[in-house]
Amino acid sequence: MKAIIPVAGIGKRLRPHTLNIPKALLNVAGKPILGHIVDSLLAMGVKELIPIIGYKGGLIREYLNANFKVPITFVEQKEQKGIAHAVSLAREYADNSELIIILGDTIIKTDFARIPKVASYVLGVREVADPQRFGICEVEKGVVRKIIEKPEHPKGNLALIGLYYFKDSKPLFEACQSVIDKKIMTKGEYQITDALQLMIDRGTEFHPFHIDGWYDCGKVETLLETNRILLEDVKPGAKCDGCIIIPPCYIDRGSKITSSIIGPYVSVARGCEIRNSIIENSILNEESSIENIILEGSVVGAFAEVTGRKGSVNVSDYSQIDYR
Numbered sequence: 096m097k098a099i100i101p102v103a104g105i106g107k108r109l110r111p112h113t114l115n116i117p118k119a120l121l122n123v124a125g126k127p128i129l130g131h132i133v134d135s136l137l138a139m140g141v142k143e144l145i146p147i148i149g150y151k152g153g154l155i156r157e158y159l160n161a162n163f164k165v166p167i168t169f170v171e172q173k174e175q176k177g178i179a180h181a182v183s184l185a186r187e188y189a190d191n192s193e194l195i196i197i198l199g200d201t202i203i204k205t206d207f208a209r210i211p212k213v214a215s216y217v218l219g220v221r222e223v224a225d226p227q228r229f230g231i232c233e234v235e236k237g238v239v240r241k242i243i244e245k246p247e248h249p250k251g252n253l254a255l256i257g258l259y260y261f262k263d264s265k266p267l268f269e270a271c272q273s274v275i276d277k278k279i280m281t282k283g284e285y286q287i288t289d290a291l292q293l294m295i296d297r298g299t300e301f302h303p304f305h306i307d308g309w310y311d312c313g314k315v316e317t318l319l320e321t322n323r324i325l326l327e328d329v330k331p332g333a334k335c336d337g338c339i340i341i342p343p344c345y346i347d348r349g350s351k352i353t354s355s356i357i358g359p360y361v362s363v364a365r366g367c368e369i370r371n372s373i374i375e376n377s378i379l380n381e382e383s384s385i386e387n388i389i390l391e392g393s394v395v396g397a398f399a400e401v402t403g404r405k406g407s408v409n410v411s412d413y414s415q416i417d418y419r
Contacts, residue, residue, distance in 0.1 A: 096211075097192045098141045101181045102129065102199030103149025103172040108314045112380075112396050117151040119199040120158055121318065122364045122380050124325035125345035128312050129155070131202045131325070133163055139207035141165075141195065145188055147172050147181040177284030183271040194264040196287075198257030202321060204308030210260050214302035218291070219258030221309050229254035230288035232303060239301040244281045244288040255288065256309045270294045315394055322378055323360040341375075364397075 106118030113121070119129040126134075133144065143166045148155045156169055168188050172181045182196065195210070197203065203219065210217050218239060220232055226249035233241040233250055242255070261267050270290040273279075279289050295301065310321040326343040335346065341358030349365040356373045357363070366382040377393040379385065384400045395401060 096139070096141050097143045097145060097189045097194050098136045099145045099147065099182055099185050099189060099194065099196045100129070100132065100136075100199050101147040101172075101178055101196070102155055103147050103152070103175065103181060104200065105150045105175070106200070106313075109312075109318070112315075112394060113150075115151075116154055116397070118312070120151075120154055121312065122362060122378055123202070123312060123318060123322045124329050124362055125347070125364075127158065128202060129158065129199055130162065132197055132199060133159070135203065135207055136195065136197065137163070137165065139195070139210070143168065145170060145185045146199070147184060149173065149175065175284075177280075178287040179271045179274050179285040179290045182287060182290075183268065183275060183285075186268045186272075189264055190268050191263065191265050194261045194267070196259040196261075200312055201257050202310040202312065202325070203256070203258055203306055204310070204325075205304075205306045210258075210304055211262070213260075213304050214300070215262035216294075216299055216301045217260040217304045218301050219256050219306050219309075220253050220303040221256050221306050222252050223254040224252070226252040226254060229256075230286070231255075234303055237302060239295065239303055242288045242292045242295070244286045253303065256306060258304075258306065259287070259291070260304075266294050266297065266299055270297070318394065319360075319376060319378065319392060322362055323376065326360055326362065 102119040106113035109118055120127045145168050146155055147170050149172045152171060159167055170184045172184055223229055227245055230242055230244045231246055231249045231251060232239045232253045270293040273293055274285050274290045281289055310324060311317040312321055326345060329345050335352040337354060338352050339356045344358040344361045346363040347365045350363050350367040352369040354371045355369050360376045361374050362378045364379060364381040367379045368384045370386045372385050373389045375391045377390050379395045380397040382398045383395045386402045388401055388403055
């Protein structure tokens, strides 16, 4: 089985953190978002990864090559034209293969091994409170009959959540190419929902696979919420002498913490230094430095330095904040 992972996006809603790194490499619960995704795919039995890279793609390439020992074929999407366009670029590497597609900006916790047992063509779905933001499925007798991308007047709230399985990928690539050739665009892009609907019109039967563990990482607020949820299942990491650690937390063994209270719900990445501080419900990215401060609900970028007072910060890479 092969896996296509679209990770070409810019991540505008997570700026300033995505000015220097792609969204998929932001740290959450002890590892990058992309690390959580790939770990799940490999546990499922995926044998080859096909990341669709674009913005800061070299960093994606560097991270995957350094951390995963499976065949990886990188495909570049030079223009952001939608997921159907991104998928079409991988055709020569995955046509006629058993294939799973998972978007690179959400973390899904489920029994991935069950998915191929559901049916030959499977869509990951979940009920949502705001269906106008998603591709919405209409299901009859256990089969998806219609998919509408971000409907103004949705007939239901069963949303696609960015997980798609194909026993044979050939019909998918044919549908994606048809969408592009016929210039079928929704919201200015070639949407995978339009390609899936074309497959349905041509006779493919998709079965829904309900997923509860679906965690959005698209905004700072949801990134912190995802961090809180995932930390419940993460090993605590390093111990710190002379400090108080309130679980759940993840503290990388390459970090240095003195005279501080950490937790609950804090992720501390490699190389961080924390001195004389109290930190709760926050994410500290690699090599950041925190001193003499009380932080809550904060995301601190890589190599950033924050010193000085009680508050909440949203600080990008290499920033320097001194409240003294």
